[in-house]
Amino acid sequence: MRYVIIGGSIAGISAAKAIRTKDSHAAVTVISGEPFGQYYRPLIPMLISGRKNESDILYPEDPLHAEGINRVVGSAIRVDTNTREVLLASGDRISYDRLLIATGGVALKPRIPGLDSTKAAFPLRNVIHAQKLRQHAASAASAVVIGGGLVGIKAALALREAGRPEGKAPMDVAVVEMLPEILNGRLDHDGAAAIRAAVEERGVDIHRNEQVKRLLSGSNGRSKVRLGSGGTVDADLIVVAAGVRPNIAFLRGSGIKTRRGVLVDETLLTNIPDVYAAGDVAEGVELLSGKRAVSGLWTNAQEMGRLAGLNMAGGNATYPGFLAVMNASEIAGIPFVSAGTIDTAGRGFDVAIGRENGKYWKLVKKGDFLVGVVLVGDISRAGLYVNLIKNRIPLKRDHDKVMRRMASYAQLQA
Amino acid sequence: MDQIFVKPEKCMGCRSCEIACAVQHAKDKNLFAAVLQTPPPMKRLFVEASDNVRMPVVCRHCEDAPCLNACLSGCLYRDQKGFVRRHKERCIGCWSCIMACPFGVVSRDPDKHIAVKCDRCHKLDTPACVAACPTRALVLVEAGNLSKEKRRKIVLSESP
Numbered sequence: 286m287r288y289v290i291i292g293g294s295i296a297g298i299s300a301a302k303a304i305r306t307k308d309s310h311a312a313v314t315v316i317s318g319e320p321f322g323q324y325y326r327p328l329i330p331m332l333i334s335g336r337k338n339e340s341d342i343l344y345p346e347d348p349l350h351a352e353g354i355n356r357v358v359g360s361a362i363r364v365d366t367n368t369r370e371v372l373l374a375s376g377d378r379i380s381y382d383r384l385l386i387a388t389g390g391v392a393l394k395p396r397i398p399g400l401d402s403t404k405a406a407f408p409l410r411n412v413i414h415a416q417k418l419r420q421h422a423a424s425a426a427s428a429v430v431i432g433g434g435l436v437g438i439k440a441a442l443a444l445r446e447a448g449r450p451e452g453k454a455p456m457d458v459a460v461v462e463m464l465p466e467i468l469n470g471r472l473d474h475d476g477a478a479a480i481r482a483a484v485e486e487r488g489v490d491i492h493r494n495e496q497v498k499r500l501l502s503g504s505n506g507r508s509k510v511r512l513g514s515g516g517t518v519d520a521d522l523i524v525v526a527a528g529v530r531p532n533i534a535f536l537r538g539s540g541i542k543t544r545r546g547v548l549v550d551e552t553l554l555t556n557i558p559d560v561y562a563a564g565d566v567a568e569g570v571e572l573l574s575g576k577r578a579v580s581g582l583w584t585n586a587q588e589m590g591r592l593a594g595l596n597m598a599g600g601n602a603t604y605p606g607f608l609a610v611m612n613a614s615e616i617a618g619i620p621f622v623s624a625g626t627i628d629t630a631g632r633g634f635d636v637a638i639g640r641e642n643g644k645y646w647k648l649v650k651k652g653d654f655l656v657g658v659v660l661v662g663d664i665s666r667a668g669l670y671v672n673l674i675k676n677r678i679p680l681k682r683d684h685d686k687v688m689r690r691m692a693s694y695a696q697l698q699a
Numbered sequence: 700m701d702q703i704f705v706k707p708e709k710c711m712g713c714r715s716c717e718i719a720c721a722v723q724h725a726k727d728k729n730l731f732a733a734v735l736q737t738p739p740p741m742k743r744l745f746v747e748a749s750d751n752v753r754m755p756v757v758c759r760h761c762e763d764a765p766c767l768n769a770c771l772s773g774c775l776y777r778d779q780k781g782f783v784r785r786h787k788e789r790c791i792g793c794w795s796c797i798m799a800c801p802f803g804v805v806s807r808d809p810d811k812h813i814a815v816k817c818d819r820c821h822k823l824d825t826p827a828c829v830a831a832c833p834t835r836a837l838v839l840v841e842a843g844n845l846s847k848e849k850r851r852k853i854v855l856s857e858s859p
Binding site: 295325327328331341342344345583584587588591611612613614615620622624664665666667668669671672686692693694695696698 | 745749753771776789791792795797801
């Protein structure tokens with residue numbers, strides 16, 4: 286059985302491992318677009334700040350160097366589901382019996398006049414982008430980050446921290462966010478506001494309800510951007526962090542059904558037999574809404590990849606779906622965890638909120654089920670709440686304690 | 700792999716296990732030095748009580764470990780004995796493991812900004828918490844290849 290996986294990041298890696306676990310004689314080929322090895326993608330902002338270097342973020346043991354796994358560096362440009370072949374940009378063809386599409390996402394490019402012609406604008410999706418940003422950060426005096434999501438905020442803080450030649454002050458960094466608050470969809474309003482205050486305290490200017498209208502080239506080689514509200518902001522360097530879309534362009538004409546992403550069923554199978562999809566490229570089902578969605582979260586990609594791999598190797602695992610919100614992070618010194626339904630204004634949920642010493646939590650209930658959690662500042666035992674939401678475990682006599690942020694494992698067992 | 704078994708009916712809630720755990724993870728492994736250490740050493744298990752249950756909640760070193768699956772920096776790994784442990788220097792404090800653990804036994808070190816969890820006292824024959832428990836509410840069971848049911852019987856046979 287020839288297994289082929291397109292994509293060498295977490296979904297692809299997890300699938301390759303799972304296939305080998307289940308079928309120890311399997312021949313697995315992983316087509317990876319990353320020339321210098323497999324690395325932990327969420328760590329790339331740390332390359333900009335200099336907290337990590339390239340070798341720090343590689344897997345301790347390259348998972349694609351394992352027995353039975355053949356890593357091919359290349360880029361898939363077409364899939365022929367009739368002849369069961371993947372065509373690479375190099376002209377090579379790779380035949381498969383079972384195929385996994387795990388090509389992740391690509392950065393959205395907003396239509397902004399001047400953005401195409403500048404050499405100082407980069408997304409932040411891979412190591413090469415991070416390296417370019419790090420290089421430019423050494424000489425730039427200012428940076429604008431387009432988009433105040435997780436990637437944008439992390440990029441902004443990393444640029445503030447980035448290594449500078451002796452005697453040079455940190456660069457001016459501004460984030461331009463279209464919406465009224467940063468971290469939209471990752472935190473609720475109050476949680477995001479707390480993080481924003483901490484980010485601003487670290488010297489990042491955050492413009493909300495604002496857009497970048499166009500790029501302007503200023504005097505002495507210094508550049509600026511024009512904002513929707515009319516003002517200008519210095520921008521020697523631009524980070525485009527306006528979101529991600531599934532990387533599916535190469536599937537055109539393959540017969541594999543796509544909408545936003547590659548449509549998969551609860552076994553991660555596409556509409557074509559023996560062709561699976563997992564990770565940020567897949568469009569599956571969101572657990573709470575029951576609606577089709579693309580996840581874009583690392584932990585979900587890991588889980589999808591593993592289950593897809595098991596099923597490709599003859600297993601019968603079902604994937605119930607993912608939570609669209611399931612984030613953990615620490616930004617500007619503030620840890621937070623959020624999961625499930627977090628925006629609740631006027632939607633008829635039972636909501637409990639607590640504030641104490643700058644810490645903030647919110648718990649959201651619908652009937653007998655916990656459906657949302659936001660923990661900012663104190664994230665202890667976050668997993669208890671996330672587990673209740675993700676596995677749809679009904680609350681029993683413990684309603685009260687759970688909603689007072691006093692859940693304990695012992696009490697949930699009682 | 701030896702496994703720590705918890706027998707809630709025997710737990711008095713004395714927290715000897717918590718203290719022993721913190722001392723074992725202190726710079727100097729004695730109570731007096733541990734008490735004076737700043738910041739204080741952190742425990743890796745938690746004695747919890749509700750109206751009708753008291754029990755130490757301890758890391759299971761799960762076979763399909765959610766924390767390990769969620770780790771996005773290569774910090775958590777499974778060692779040769781089967782324990783889920785940390786490459787401390789790789790932890791970036793993203794807290795994915797804390798979000799993933801359904802037992803709530805991974806914590807955040809607020810000073811070092813890294814995740815803290817049970818290492819099963821991998822250098823000791825008997826974990827500090829088990830050795831410290833006066834009522835044998837925590838016991839070490841040689842799991843080996845025994846079935847779940849057999850392990851259960853062993854635990855029950857030790858009950859009074």
